[in-house]
Amino acid sequence: MLLQGKVALITGAASARGIGRATAATFAAQGARVIILDLDESAARDAAASLGDGHLGLAANVADEGQAQQAVARVIEHFGRLDVLVNNAGITQPLKTLDIRGGDYDKVLDVSLRGTLLMSQAAIPHMREQKSGSIVCMSSVSAQRGGGIFGGPHYSAAKAGVLGLAKAMARELGPDQVRVNSIAPGLIHTDITGGLLQDERRHAIIEGIPLGRLGSAQDVANAALFLASDLSSYLTGITLDVNGGMLIH
Ligand SMILES: NC(=O)c1ccc[n+]([C@@H]2O[C@H](COP(=O)([O-])OP(=O)(O)OC[C@H]3O[C@@H](n4cnc5c(N)ncnc54)[C@H](O)[C@@H]3O)[C@@H](O)[C@H]2O)c1
Numbered sequence: 001m002l003l004q005g006k007v008a009l010i011t012g013a014a015s016a017r018g019i020g021r022a023t024a025a026t027f028a029a030q031g032a033r034v035i036i037l038d039l040d041e042s043a044a045r046d047a048a049a050s051l052g053d054g055h056l057g058l059a060a061n062v063a064d065e066g067q068a069q070q071a072v073a074r075v076i077e078h079f080g081r082l083d084v085l086v087n088n089a090g091i092t093q094p095l096k097t098l099d100i101r102g103g104d105y106d107k108v109l110d111v112s113l114r115g116t117l118l119m120s121q122a123a124i125p126h127m128r129e130q131k132s133g134s135i136v137c138m139s140s141v142s143a144q145r146g147g148g149i150f151g152g153p154h155y156s157a158a159k160a161g162v163l164g165l166a167k168a169m170a171r172e173l174g175p176d177q178v179r180v181n182s183i184a185p186g187l188i189h190t191d192i193t194g195g196l197l198q199d200e201r202r203h204a205i206i207e208g209i210p211l212g213r214l215g216s217a218q219d220v221a222n223a224a225l226f227l228a229s230d231l232s233s234y235l236t237g238i239t240l241d242v243n244g245g246m247l248i249h
Pocket of ligand 1: 011012013014015016017018019020037038039060061062063088089090091092111112115138139140141184185186187188189190191
């Protein structure tokens, strides 16, 4: 059991076919007590209950400082510690540059980038005090290759911002034995991508993937497990590509 005795909070983890939910189930199977945080309270509670006993579902908007602080306070009250934070919540919009309005920009950057900062700010004091912790941030291949598959340029910018934020936090928090790493998934088959990709487009994309398939949520969950656990004890500030070879750099 790679996460026995660990307490792990995963944001955006209520979505049934999502990366966050697969990560939650993988962590629970490895002995972690998991907190599923998402916008809707009953969805978060149901998702937590689906993992078995001893897990917690919490409602919070990661882009709201008060709600982020309150959610982590509830975790500490309930479990007494926090070992792993997975900043997974994110939204995308398939817009072209000239179509991005201020409200679109705010929505997309607020969830991925501000949300990653606010949730990390809430978690870090506890991890610092424990002198241990692992923060995993969900970026995207879109940040590295300049989008072009799914999200608009503001999504690429948000996810590139996540990489910079994670690297800078890694440098700052290393002396406290708090590790911060990112995952850059390629095209993963979830609700974000599910209904929206026509068959023809899907085939064209798969032709450009050396491993010959879209990724699964489990592929990303396995990478998150590695970064959350002590298997990656000497890794901080890295970006782990989970993209089937779609981008090799
Ligand atoms: N699916 C892909 O191909 C892909 C590729 C690269 C990166 N990603 C990233 O992986 C992460 C998970 O994506 P997914 O495909 O599982 O998406 P998903 O839509 O299945 O899950 C996202 C979850 O985030 C929650 N959420 C949205 N805004 C929130 C907020 N303000 N506060 C709290 N929760 C919020 C949603 O309710 C949802 O449950 C996202 O950050 C996404 O950008 C996905």
